[in-house]
Amino acid sequence: MSDRxxxxxxxxxxxxxxxxxxxxxxxxxxxxVGPKTFPMLVxxxxxxxxxxxxxxxxxxxxWPVLGTFVKLLIATIILILYAYLLKPLGFLIPTALNxxxxxxxxxxxxxxxxxxxxxxSIGLFIIFRFGFGLGLSAFPRWLIG
Numbered sequence: 001m002s003d004r005x006x007x008x009x010x011x012x013x014x015x016x017x018x019x020x021x022x023x024x025x026x027x028x029x030x031x032x033v034g035p036k037t038f039p040m041l042v043x044x045x046x047x048x049x050x051x052x053x054x055x056x057x058x059x060x061x062x063w064p065v066l067g068t069f070v071k072l073l074i075a076t077i078i079l080i081l082y083a084y085l086l087k088p089l090g091f092l093i094p095t096a097l098n099x100x101x102x103x104x105x106x107x108x109x110x111x112x113x114x115x116x117x118x119x120x121s122i123g124l125f126i127i128f129r130f131g132f133g134l135g136l137s138a139f140p141r142w143l144i145g
Contacts, residue, residue, distance in 0.1 A: 003061055007053030014046035071105055078102060090139040091128075096121035 021039035078101050085094040100117025104110065128134045138144075 001057075002063075003053045003057030007050045007057070010046055010053065011050035014043045014050055017046070018043035075102060075105060088140060090141075090143075091125050091136045092121050092138050093140070095124060 018040060021036050021043060024035045024039070026034055026036075078098055082094050082098040085097075096117040098117070099120040100113045103116040103120075104113040107113070125136060125138060129136050129138075
């Protein structure tokens, strides 16, 4: 029953997210992909996942221990902070910090987490900037002048 309930909740949120993505207006100077594509892809995957939960629920789902929920809460806070820090600090610094913190939660090795965060930040910047042609700022504007 809990899988179906979760599926219905995810379905409603995903449909609302998809509907809000259709309302985004195309700015005059926009990225080649446009502002609607990514939210529609994410909501589409969420809709598929929700339907899977509704139509094929586990008979006896095993809920994780309390520590897992604490880790999820910490990850959510990290991602919210990332969203707020992205514009004032540029792409590379918040992405490196975010990826390092999330990597540390997966495997608590500080050195490996920092290396992962830095490499992921640089790799994603190269893909988004040069592969997709997005106008990302690498560093804060006050730092580069």
